[in-house]
Amino acid sequence: MDGRIRALLERPELARARSFLLEDDARTLTQQRELTEIAAPSFGEAARGARFAELMKEAGLEDVEKDAEGNVLGWLRRGATDVQGAPLVVSAHLDTIFPPDTDVRVRQEGDRLIGPGISDDGRGLAALLGLARVLRTTRPPLARPLLLVATVGEEGEGDLRGVRHLFRQKGPARGAHAFLSIDGAGLSLVVTGGLGSRRFRVSASGPGGHSWVDWGTPNPIHALGHAIAAFTELPLREELRTTLSVGRRSGGTSVNAIPQEAWVELEVRSESLLELDRLDAEISSGAEAAITAVNRSANRRGRVVLAVDVIGDRPAGPMRPRRSCVPRSPPPAPSGRPPSWRSPRPTRTSPCRSGFRQ
Numbered sequence: 418m419d420g421r422i423r424a425l426l427e428r429p430e431l432a433r434a435r436s437f438l439l440e441d442d443a444r445t446l447t448q449q450r451e452l453t454e455i456a457a458p459s460f461g462e463a464a465r466g467a468r469f470a471e472l473m474k475e476a477g478l479e480d481v482e483k484d485a486e487g488n489v490l491g492w493l494r495r496g497a498t499d500v501q502g503a504p505l506v507v508s509a510h511l512d513t514i515f516p517p518d519t520d521v522r523v524r525q526e527g528d529r530l531i532g533p534g535i536s537d538d539g540r541g542l543a544a545l546l547g548l549a550r551v552l553r554t555t556r557p558p559l560a561r562p563l564l565l566v567a568t569v570g571e572e573g574e575g576d577l578r579g580v581r582h583l584f585r586q587k588g589p590a591r592g593a594h595a596f597l598s599i600d601g602a603g604l605s606l607v608v609t610g611g612l613g614s615r616r617f618r619v620s621a622s623g624p625g626g627h628s629w630v631d632w633g634t635p636n637p638i639h640a641l642g643h644a645i646a647a648f649t650e651l652p653l654r655e656e657l658r659t660t661l662s663v664g665r666r667s668g669g670t671s672v673n674a675i676p677q678e679a680w681v682e683l684e685v686r687s688e689s690l691l692e693l694d695r696l697d698a699e700i701s702s703g704a705e706a707a708i709t710a711v712n713r714s715a716n717r718r719g720r721v722v723l724a725v726d727v728i729g730d731r732p733a734g735p736m737r738p739r740r741s742c743v744p745r746s747p748p749p750a751p752s753g754r755p756p757s758w759r760s761p762r763p764t765r766t767s768p769c770r771s772g773f774r775q
């Protein structure tokens with residue numbers, strides 16, 4: 418075990434804190450359940466955020482506020498050796514992947530609580546409140562201020578808007594000492610880098626027409642079919658864990674009409690920013706080539722026009738171990754089993770690209 422972790426585990430304050438967390442566990446679970454039962458789809462986190470702000474105040478955090486993006490922030494400054502120092506930021510996310518009309522009630526089966534988003538990230542939110550209570554109650558010495566944040570827009574098209582806002586120029590997390598994200602249940606995994614993803618919408622539009630009368634008019638769906646075939650042929654660097662997937666497509670109005678519009682959405686993921694950039698360029702050129710081929714074969718009855726839009730961008734950010742705040746070997750989890758380190762995780766990407774000191 419890392420020497421710093423061993424020394425920490427031997428401190429009496431930590432033993433007190435661990436006992437408090439066990440005693441406080443029932444309240445943590447109750448709050449996890451309550452927060453999960455407040456619907457919070459991405460871009461619809463306000464109600465859950467408002468309740469979270471109340472719970473942050475109850476937990477004894479200072480200067481609790483909602484920022485312009487909808488993140489809820491609370492500070493623990495009192496008692497820190499360096500009150501003005503760069504904070505340690507600990508976050509969990511308010512939003513879930515579930516649409517607004519989802520039944521979010523939580524049910525219990527034996528000792529399991531089951532509900533949409535109860536782990537991801539109901540657990541992280543409850544853990545933030547538990548962390549605030551244990552630090553306020555057992556008062557271990559803190560080297561620096563602690564900033565706890567419930568963020569918005571972590572999932573899907575939220576595109577990390579909450580974390581990005583925290584790390585904006587002059588944002589409260591800019592220049593932070595370290596950033597931790599608690600995401601999901603489980604004690605066995607610590608993620609130490611950022612997985613990049615880039616999402617695209619490729620659209621094609623043309624004059625359209627009747628499938629028989631206007632035959633020869635270039636067909637946007639045919640063009641996108643060729644484009645999808647080109648995307649799936651792109652070479653991916655396996656050693657850098659790179660993936661490409663077409664996830665959605667739509668277009669046309671009738672089976673006997675040449676459509677006027679069609680689109681597909683695809684996502685690439687990689688641990689390497691260079692790979693993301695390479696695939697970005699190849700997706701654009703592959704789509705361009707497909708459209709050109711379809712236009713060339715058309716009977717001069719108009720042209721299909723292409724648009725490639727980036728609809729999501731989470732940059733990759735590997736953590737360099739020598740400069741990392743992460744210990745070389747992991748401390749034991751309460752289960753007794755050591756957790757494993759793994760890279761990467763999407764939420765970590767924004768800090769990694771914000772001049773963040775790792």
Ligand SMILES: [Zn+2]
Pocket residue numbers: 510537538571600601
């Ligand atoms: Zn999550």
